[in-house]
Amino acid sequence: MALDIAYSIEIDDYLDPDRAYDYYWSGIIKDKKKFLCPGTDCDAQVTCANLDEDLQDMKVVPHYRIYGNHSENCEIANNKPLHVEYEGGATATEEKRTIDESVVEIFSLERPDSYYDELRSTPNSEEIISKKISPAKSKTNTRLRELGSVGTIYSVRSVVGRYIRYRKDDSLKHRRLNIQGKDIYYGSIFKCIGEQDLSKLPEHPVIYYGWAYINRLPSDKGYQIKFKKKFRKSDEEYITTIMVADDLIENYKIKKLVSTRLEKIRKTQKQTAFVFVYGVPQEKQAKSGNKYANFQVLNLDMIDINYDCPLPKEYDK
DSSP: OOOOOEEETTTTEEEOHHHHHHHHHTTSOOOTTOEEOOSTTOOOEEEEETTTOOOSOTTSOOEEEEOSOOOTTOHHHHTOOOOOBBTTSOBHHHHOOOTTSOEEEEBOSSOOTTTTOOOSOOOOTTTHHHHHTSOBSOTTTEEEETTEEEEOBOOHHHHHHHHHHHHHTTOGGGEEEEETTEEEEGGGSEEEGGGOBGGGSOSSOEEEEEEEEEEEOTTSSEEEEEESSOEEETTEEEEEEEEEEHHHHHTOTTHHHHHHHHHHHHTSSSOEEEEEEEEOOEEEEOTTSOEEEEEOOSOGGGEEEESSOOSOGGGOO
């Protein structure tokens, strides 16, 4: 059984690696080794590998690795479905999904206010197991299944990471995202900017991607992301950009991750990054006559900035 969830001692709840990564870079989680196996009566120690890395290659995504001994009754060790009880009485077994049926994950465009709530206290060593066997908190945000968790996704970064993971385990054809009530297959949500005609784009947002230059704005109050390739319309090309204000970064809970990547990229010779953005481009024309297709980003969860292309070679354009 793949270990896609673990009990976080610091958070006092069950987390998947995506949420653990968010919590680490927001400063809530401090130690990648403070996790336990989610199995019954099991106190096998777990580390979240790559949790503390500013990943240059998302193919090596954060994941759980067990380095302790399982209990005799542990479902993980015995290759059985997890038995974790939610608050309210539902069990993981009652809600489990298998990859034999289509699995729908929710891509929420806004995190709940409670997402980054910090603990008031951290359990000591004597309290850990008693707390671990208490009901899991996140019934509405996490459903456990035989191969791990199917949880709500709040960022483009997580969508990209899961796409890579599902492609690798050959379950991509079973995976869909529900976005504002509309189901979209993982395999159809990505569109390369350089291959798109503005007049033929879907009216609803999708994830656009491509190589881009990263520059400071002339005002020195933010960054301009300018894609190398352009949208087109008939025979005309539209310069494609995203503006990221410093204020937007400052108010972002995971600002440490974003600012680290942006500054590292600016210090490289080429100053280029592979960028994903969820949205709908807006057409504009400057006084100079140049035509633009701009993405307005009000939430930094809706973009992802990478040093290299994390997707397979056919996406590297």
